[in-house]
Amino acid sequence: MRVIGLMSGTSLDGVDAAWLETDGEQVGAFGPALTIPYEPALRAVIRELLDLAPTLVADDPQLLAVSRRLTEVHADAVRALDAPYDLIGFHGQTILHEPQRRRTWQIGDAAWLAKTLGRPVAYDFRSADVAAGGEGAPLVPLFHSGLAAALPKPLAILNIGGVANVTYLGADGSIAACDTGPGNALLDDWVQQHTGQAFDADGRLAAEGKPDADMLRHWLSHSYFERELPKSLDRLSFHALLDNIRGMSASDGAATLAAFTAAAVAATRLPQRPQHWLITGGGRRNPAIMAALARTLAVPVNPVESVGWDGDFLEAQCFAYLAMRVKRGLPLSLPMTTGVPLPMQGGQIQP
Ligand SMILES: Nc1ncnc2c1ncn2[C@@H]1O[C@H](COP(=O)(O)OP(=O)(O)OP(=O)(O)O)[C@@H](O)[C@H]1O
Numbered sequence: 001m002r003v004i005g006l007m008s009g010t011s012l013d014g015v016d017a018a019w020l021e022t023d024g025e026q027v028g029a030f031g032p033a034l035t036i037p038y039e040p041a042l043r044a045v046i047r048e049l050l051d052l053a054p055t056l057v058a059d060d061p062q063l064l065a066v067s068r069r070l071t072e073v074h075a076d077a078v079r080a081l082d083a084p085y086d087l088i089g090f091h092g093q094t095i096l097h098e099p100q101r102r103r104t105w106q107i108g109d110a111a112w113l114a115k116t117l118g119r120p121v122a123y124d125f126r127s128a129d130v131a132a133g134g135e136g137a138p139l140v141p142l143f144h145s146g147l148a149a150a151l152p153k154p155l156a157i158l159n160i161g162g163v164a165n166v167t168y169l170g171a172d173g174s175i176a177a178c179d180t181g182p183g184n185a186l187l188d189d190w191v192q193q194h195t196g197q198a199f200d201a202d203g204r205l206a207a208e209g210k211p212d213a214d215m216l217r218h219w220l221s222h223s224y225f226e227r228e229l230p231k232s233l234d235r236l237s238f239h240a241l242l243d244n245i246r247g248m249s250a251s252d253g254a255a256t257l258a259a260f261t262a263a264a265v266a267a268t269r270l271p272q273r274p275q276h277w278l279i280t281g282g283g284r285r286n287p288a289i290m291a292a293l294a295r296t297l298a299v300p301v302n303p304v305e306s307v308g309w310d311g312d313f314l315e316a317q318c319f320a321y322l323a324m325r326v327k328r329g330l331p332l333s334l335p336m337t338t339g340v341p342l343p344m345q346g347g348q349i350q351p
């Protein structure tokens with residue numbers, strides 16, 4: 001089928017839309033893809049919702065207004081693709097993720113989207129996993145595994161979005177996954193506070209600073225790094241760390257945060273040492289993060305473009321793939337990817 005995947009990630013930068021031809025097992029063909037950025041005002045109210053989410057009720061009027069507004073941007077993205085399609089995969093915007101309390105919350109109005117576009121919409125990808133005791137994230141590993149079928153293993157695929165997550169693919173066909181730690185979200189917030197910019201473009205600020213080795217050691221003693229795989233994070237899980245560097249210069253803070261993203265990846269205990277790392281997500285454009293990864297992992301580290309994938313749209317493509325799996329009743333997650341007891345179906349379809 002021809003499926004459009006829609007992803008609004010933890011960076012809150014906008015909606016990614018990507019067209020994919022797939023049966024939910026193999027990827028037939030990639031198609032057009034685009035991003036519609038959120039306007040600063042919408043981005044700011046979504047950011048507020050992340051802080052408010054623990055105390056919000058599902059019918060809160062402000063929440064419903066934001067949910068509708070961001071769904072409209074998703075509809076715009078689908079229309080802008082201007083490509084024929086049969087099904088939509090709509091991730092929505094995560095505003096809260098607390099799998100240990102069996103809660104994960106993605107906002108967005110799937111019924112409205114389906115009605116407006118006149119096509120079925122698969123959504124609510126994470127809640128069945130969390131209800132079964134899983135982490136509810138990451139969900140991208142089955143898609144990575146499908147894409148990487150012919151690549152040499154052991155291989156790691158690292159997405160550096162707001163949060164960073166890794167998929168490990170073993171030579172024996174095994175698969176493992178987790179969120180590794182912060183991706184760009186802390187760095188984005190730091191840069192926003194210090195320069196008013198949304199992110200550290202091309203890692204320029206980080207390049208002017210020096211990572212604080214003592215701070216990195218202290219941060220790596222966080223209990224998250226002791227936990228076995230699989231495990232997942234909320235966007236705000238490591239947020240309090242920003243208090244520790246309040247007195248640092250803007251550039252040293254940026255350098256320390258970029259180094260921490262890489263150090264957290266290196267601290268992740270995978271089943272075996274990957275021979276090769278492929279990097280996707282916006283963080284692959286940050287040379288400070290990429291150089292730190294290459295240094296600490298000491299095996300080839302390349303953007304996913306090196307194997308012909310598009311690192312700006314892999315997640316949107318993933319939710320097209322998963323939409324097809326929802327439709328076919330195929331599992332979205334496995335014990336080794338999210339900690340569910342058995343391979344787990346999920347998602348719902350509107351109408
Ligand atoms: N040229 C660049 N230089 C440095 N960083 C960049 C650049 N372009 C993008 N980024 C970083 O990538 C981020 C966006 O990444 P991406 O779109 O992969 O995140 P996301 O999909 O929202 O997150 P998640 O994967 O957690 O859901 C930006 O917020 C910024 O930090």
Ligand SMILES: CC(=O)N[C@H]1[C@@H]2OC[C@@H](O2)[C@@H](O)[C@@H]1O[C@H](C)C(=O)O
Nearest residue numbers: 010094097137138139140163165315
């Ligand atoms: C709860 C949630 O939305 N998690 C996201 C987030 O962004 C990156 C990382 O944390 C990952 O675990 C997940 O997204 C990707 C697409 C996933 O589920 O695979």
